Amino acid sequence: MAKIxxxxxxxxxxxxxxxxxxxxxxxxxxxxxxxxxxxxIAQTAFDCILLDISLSDGNGFSICAHIRGMSDVPxxxxxxxxxxxxxxxxxxxxxxxxxTKPFRPRELVARIKNATRRTRIEHQELTLGSIRIDTxxxxxxxxxxxxxxxxxxxxxxLLFASNKGSLxxxxxxxxxxxxxxxxxxNDNTLTVYIKRLREKIEDDPQAPSIIKTVRGLGYKxxxx
Amino acid sequence: MAKIxxxxxxxxxxxxxxxxxxxxxxxxxxxxxxxxxxxxIAQTAFDCILLDISLSDGNGFSICAHIRGMSDVPxxxxxxxxxxxxxxxxxxxxxxxxxTKPFRPRELVARIKNATRRTRIEHQELTLGSIRIDTxxxxxxxxxxxxxxxxxxxxxxLLFASNKGSLxxxxxxxxxxxxxxxxxxNDNTLTVYIKRLREKIEDDPQAPSIIKTVRGLGYKxxxx
DNA sequence: AAGGAAAGTGACAAAATTGTAATTTTAAAT
DNA sequence: ATTTAAAATTACAATTTTGTCACTTTCCTT
Numbered sequence: 001m002a003k004i005x006x007x008x009x010x011x012x013x014x015x016x017x018x019x020x021x022x023x024x025x026x027x028x029x030x031x032x033x034x035x036x037x038x039x040x041i042a043q044t045a046f047d048c049i050l051l052d053i054s055l056s057d058g059n060g061f062s063i064c065a066h067i068r069g070m071s072d073v074p075x076x077x078x079x080x081x082x083x084x085x086x087x088x089x090x091x092x093x094x095x096x097x098x099x100t101k102p103f104r105p106r107e108l109v110a111r112i113k114n115a116t117r118r119t120r121i122e123h124q125e126l127t128l129g130s131i132r133i134d135t136x137x138x139x140x141x142x143x144x145x146x147x148x149x150x151x152x153x154x155x156x157x158l159l160f161a162s163n164k165g166s167l168x169x170x171x172x173x174x175x176x177x178x179x180x181x182x183x184x185x186n187d188n189t190l191t192v193y194i195k196r197l198r199e200k201i202e203d204d205p206q207a208p209s210i211i212k213t214v215r216g217l218g219y220k221x222x223x224x
Numbered sequence: 225m226a227k228i229x230x231x232x233x234x235x236x237x238x239x240x241x242x243x244x245x246x247x248x249x250x251x252x253x254x255x256x257x258x259x260x261x262x263x264x265i266a267q268t269a270f271d272c273i274l275l276d277i278s279l280s281d282g283n284g285f286s287i288c289a290h291i292r293g294m295s296d297v298p299x300x301x302x303x304x305x306x307x308x309x310x311x312x313x314x315x316x317x318x319x320x321x322x323x324t325k326p327f328r329p330r331e332l333v334a335r336i337k338n339a340t341r342r343t344r345i346e347h348q349e350l351t352l353g354s355i356r357i358d359t360x361x362x363x364x365x366x367x368x369x370x371x372x373x374x375x376x377x378x379x380x381x382l383l384f385a386s387n388k389g390s391l392x393x394x395x396x397x398x399x400x401x402x403x404x405x406x407x408x409x410n411d412n413t414l415t416v417y418i419k420r421l422r423e424k425i426e427d428d429p430q431a432p433s434i435i436k437t438v439r440g441l442g443y444k445x446x447x448x
Numbered sequence: 449a450a451g452g453a454a455a456g457t458g459a460c461a462a463a464a465t466t467g468t469a470a471t472t473t474t475a476a477a478t
Numbered sequence: 479a480t481t482t483a484a485a486a487t488t489a490c491a492a493t494t495t496t497g498t499c500a501c502t503t504t505c506c507t508t
Contacts (some may be wrong), residue, residue: 135359136386136441140380146404150465152494155362162360170455178497180370186498189456193496206456215505216456374465374495402467410468415485417466430486439475439484 003027004117007037007063008078009056017050020105026112034059039043041144045125045132048116050108051095052078064095074115076093076108126161129210129223131201132160135144142201152177153197160211160221169218226271226340227251230304231261231278231287234440241274244329250336258283265291265368269349269356272340274332288319298339300332350385352445353434355425357385366425376401377421383447384435387429393442418443 004026008014011032019026025147029044031037032054040046049067053060064075064184068069077098096115099108125134132141140157149157151181155177159168170190178185198205228250232238238254245252253268255261257279273291277284288299288414301322303348320339323332348355356365364371364381373381381403383392392400394414402409422429435445 135362136382138359138362138375138382148375151362151372151378154375158360158362185496188455188499191496191499192457195456196495205489213455376466409466412469412485413467416468416487419486420465437485 001025001027003029003044004112005029005031005037005040005044005046005049007031007033007050007055008052009033010052017105017108024109033057034063037063038066038144045127045134046073048112048178049073049075050112051075053211054080076111076115103220121139126158127223128157128164128221131157131161131204131210133158147200149197149200152193153200156193156197157201163223165218165220167214167218173219225249225251227253227337229253229255229261229264229268229270229273231255231257231274231279232276233257234276239415241329241332245333248333257281258287261319262290262368266374269351269358270297272336273297273299274302275299300335313386350382351447352381352385353447354427355381355383355434357384366414371424373424374422376417377424380417380421381425384443389444389446391438391442391444397443441446
């Protein structure tokens with residue numbers, strides 16, 4: 001089931017579209033402007049974004065640019081008729097398609113299908129609390145902002161993110177990340193990496209909410 | 225459709241099992257011993273491995289250890305009855321389950337389903353020629369051996385691997401990997417990274433068979 | 449409350465990554 | 479065959495990553 005973000009300030013249109021798309025089997029989030037859109041985008045990996053470029057706060061374009069800065073998610077513009085200039089500018093900012101109001105809901109669905117066909121397959125994302133990992137790009141985002149991890153930090157995070165809730169013993173983690181052949185690393189190496197990773201992903205590294213210590217047993221990571 | 229590797233030296237049993245599992249919708253590769261098994265493992269990401277531990281060449285255990293050194297793929301032992309000691313040793317080497325010969329094919333299918341249930345979902349792999357990328361681990365293998373890429377090399381490779389056959393202009397690549405905000409990097413930086421990546425993944429970096437130069441236009445990568 | 453094991457911290461050298469510059473090679477077009 | 483732009487190569491400093499050590503803090507047990 002594809003996740004769609006609808007950014008539209010006309011409340012009527014937003015709710016009728018949400019209802020229609022939901023009935024078509026989509027998982028729809030409605031946002032009424034920039035602020036709400038960003039907060040959704042930071043937390044969720046959408047499969048398609050429907051964006052009204054003539055938002056009353058005038059920020060349709062900046063939302064588009066912001067999204068393109070961090071993702072290749074398909075973007076479809078909803079434009080008012082006679083707004084040709086905007087449309088052209090939109091394509092330059094990386095929109096994938098546009099549809100002119102008023103439009104038939106059926107046509108919108110057709111365009112969503114078309115836009116998502118390519119990406120749905122390869123789009124593989126993981127989340128861990130406010131951390132989002134785009135494994136098809138090897139990129140990690142913290143509340144929407146990309147953060148840069150070293151190779152080992154990335155692998156450590158991936159291990160936790162693809163096994164949410166699992167408890168990993170320190171030995172197991174060292175095995176997974178460091179043991180090649182019969183070489184061993186200092187036991188403290190892991191502790192240091194946990195610290196470094198926490199420093200990059202946790203809001204309060206001293207009181208970690210993502211990677212939890214289970215004293216005597218190991219570490220585990222959970223979503224909230 | 226799940227991919228299964230069957231390592232069994234009894235030709236009769238191998239072919240009858242292959243036939244049966246294929247009819248159940250699995251994609252089965254049969255290997256008669258260590259050599260053949262390794263060559264398959266190096267090239268393909270299997271969803272489950274069925275391993276006769278009492279191979280005539282006596283290498284069932286070393287195959288198991290070898291696989292565990294590079295993958296978490298579920299391994300099911302096929303043991304001769306009365307071979308309890310081997311079974312215990314097998315579990316210590318990381319086997320997921322075992323089944324004692326003679327067994328009913330239906331039961332084997334049940335165990336395969338059980339063993340693959342967890343991993344099938346998260347198992348996400350990409351290949352590019354002899355290169356295999358396990359995106360759930362951030363690990364890259366070249367003919368079965370893990371190779372270590374830097375963060376940027378990894379992202380560059382991922383870009384090619386998840387868009388096989390696509391031509392990328394140099395500008396597009398620089399954009400994808402380096403452009404954050406409005407900062408630009410030296411145009412040659414890309415060339416150097418292409419070279420470094422080729423050095424690690426190509427058999428003959430001077431005559432690249434994976435990442436191809438399209439003079440004047442950019443680069444593209446294909447499978448063979 | 450004291451002792452001790454487990455985990456965390458800060459700092460350090462060695463090694464690897466990263467970006468750039470200077471130079472050479474390659475391949476297409478004249 | 480020359481020319482020339484594009485790409486490849488080599489080499490080099492700056493920065494980052496990596497693994498370890500010595501030391502501190504935390505938390506469980508007695």
